[in-house]
Amino acid sequence: MVSKSFGVIGLGSVGWAVVHGLSTRFPYAVYDIVGDYVWNNILSTDIVFLCVPTPANESGRLDCSAVIDVLNHLDKDKYSGCIVIKSTVFIGFMDRVVVQYPALRIVYMPEFLREKSSFTWFADPDRLVISGSDTDIMEVLSYFSWVEKHVPVLRMNYRSAEVGKLAHNAYIATKVSFTNEMEAICAEYNANAFDVMSVIWADRRVHSQDHLTPNLGPYGGKCVPKDVNELLHSGKKRILLSAVESVNAQTKVKSKETCEPVVITVIPTHNRPIFLDRAISSVSSQKKKPNTIYIVIDDDDPSYAAVEKIVAHFGTIISVNLIKNNRSHNLSGAVNTALEQACADYPDTSNVFVSILDDDDWWDMSYLANVSKYALETGADWIISGLIRHDDATQNGMMQTIPAKITPNAFFYTNPNIQGSNLFVRLSNLIAIGGFDENLASTTDRDVCIRLLDINSVPATLNNHLVHHDADHLRDRLSSVGSKKKGQGLQYFYDKYEERMSQTERECFKKRSEDLFRICIADRH
Incomplete structure (x- = not known):
């Protein structure tokens, strides 16, 4: 990944598609007027893409006031990078703004996406249309050097691009x-x-x-x-x-039979009602809400009464079911309990996607909308998106690397930043592998991914960082250094997959366990 960066303002279909297409190559920052985003992060980027809405006004013309608001803000903050307007604008708009904002470097680069396939179409465009000064155009196109050579780059003046x-x-x-x-x-x-x-x-x-x-x-x-x-x-x-x-x-509207996938959210919880409240709040704020949330808890959990109150509160906003864990009293047992209930509630398991959220993590409001859409675009059985890690050193969050390729070997000796909270899987696939392994006290996510790959379940990677992972080391967590359950899980995982590992992978597994968790892994075979 090179040092130059980009920003995106406006996180709709186009904005997140830009992130998906460019974020594997450049670091990025995002901002939207709705949501928990930091404006100042945009100001440190080298180029920014404006993807804000321009709806029709009462006279039938496009209302570009949102674009003007952003340009005002960037001009006031003396932004010096290229500003690439991707929003559709009315004819003559660009000639006006380049005069109105002489200090800004403004390029018009309209987007040609199919709304239902925005991620895949941005990654494989039919054409690039661009207008602006030669210097700025070259700067912007340097971010698109990955586009196939046969794709035409159509350079033209502002009016032609607007009408085009x-x-x-x-x-x-x-x-x-x-x-x-x-x-x-x-x-x-x-x-x-x-x-x-x-x-x-x-x-x-x-x-x-x-x-x-x-x-x-x-x-x-x-x-x-x-x-x-x-x-x-x-x-x-x-x-x-x-x-x-x-x-x-x-023309009359046709009645079309659609079979939208069912989306369920599973949140296993154990004595962390404050964090659970944050997790459910992030689910209830989703642009695309799940059909059902399953909160799974042990019946002897000391926070049971508090969790009941939380569920009752959110039950007025969204469909929430509180169910008691009727299997092993660990995360795997809790998830499997929810999967059993989901099968009863939604018998067509091939049309159900399971989103899992750890009770101390939370989602960006676009998470379910984006992973659901990407699953439909790609036809994949499970979707991986990016994690944002929050700890004492990076309280505002640090974007973690998203794996470019998902193979079993990637999980043998490390975790390629895939956890339950950024795992979106077809229910039928989880049933096919027998759900989560209840013998594992930890490393459950890595085990599930390996077994999904073993049955030729098809993964796809969405290059959006949408999942916030709370990694505060000051409180007791499953992955805390020296955790007994973590040690049991790592040892069981090693025993389970040792014969499939190469000697180098075994050594790397042991070293990582020792370095990160101070856990010594024994050879049993």
């Missing part, structure tokens, strides 16, 4: 309305709409059936309607786009 972005979405709208018009004609004459459109698809000049397939219904979403409106209201009468909008207004 709007024209792209207007073209999508035109295709949708054309398809809906043809479908209406087919219904009028008793023709088969799919047969008719197959004639279009067969043309060598038509490269994709997207937006040209019957049963689309009207175009919608966050971007296409407002961008079409910007063109419609930007000047003279737009005859074609007016017709496109007219067809869209007359």
Whole structure:
């Protein structure tokens, strides 16, 4: 990873996609007006991407006031890096702001993402469109040297880039309305709409059936309607786009059968009600809330009454079930208890994803939305995202390295920053491996990952740091130095996988156990 850094302001689909695509190559900072983010972290970055919303106003034009607010803030704080506006703006906006903010280095680089596939499309773009001074353009493009050589880099003036972005979405709208018009004609004459459109698809000049397939219904979403409106209201009468909008207004919404995955959250807890309260609060604040939260506790836990009160409080906000651990009194037993209940509540286990949260950790509000979306984009069975470690030395948090590749050997002698709290797994896969190993007092996450890989369960890595890990060494934790349970878990794990380890991996495992936890691992075979 090189020394230059980037920032992202505005953490929606585009903002987090930028983080996903660039964070493996450059350190980064993020900021959004909603959430627990630090503005000053942005000021220390070398380049910042503006991804704030620009909704349509009452007159049909794009409201770019959020972009102006950010530019005001950056100008006031004398930000010296490149400012890359990725938000869609109205025609003429860029010419205005470069005059209004002469001290700022402003580049326009509109994004062309499919909303449902924003992570994967940013990582594999169709084109890069950019406008600004030659020096600033070269600086910005240096962050995209990883893009495949065949991807066109389209440099143009501000007006062309502004209209080009709007024209792209207007073209999508035109295709949708054309398809809906043809479908209406087919219904009028008793023709088969799919047969008719197959004639279009067969043309060598038509490269994709997207937006040209019957049963689309009207175009919608966050971007296409407002961008079409910007063109419609930007000047003279737009005859074609007016017709496109007219067809869209007359098209009935299709009732589509969707099978959104069920998302459940499991929080095992043991005598830490203050931390549990923080953990559940972070779940209840998610942009995408889980269908159910399972809080699992031993019936003899001294904090049982306090936990009941916490569950009752959050139960007015979100679906929370408090269940007693009916298996081994450890983390694995608690998780397996929840998995049993989840199977009873949601029998189609292949359509259920399990998110596990340690009771002393917490999530960024975008965690469940982003990992759920990425699971759908990639078709993966489990998703790993990044940890932010909080300890006495880094109370504000330190981003941990996210593994580029997930293999069994990566877990044999170390933990590649994967823990229960950043593990998002298909329930059917967890059932297939028999759940968590209740003989393990610790290292449960590493063991689960190895066994998931053993059954060819497919992982994917989301390059967003969304999970806050509380590693305060001043309180008693499972991973505290000299912890008896940690020692038992490490020894059992070593015994279980010793024969699969190379000699070097065995030695590294022992050394890490001694260095980090002062635990001596014995050879038993």
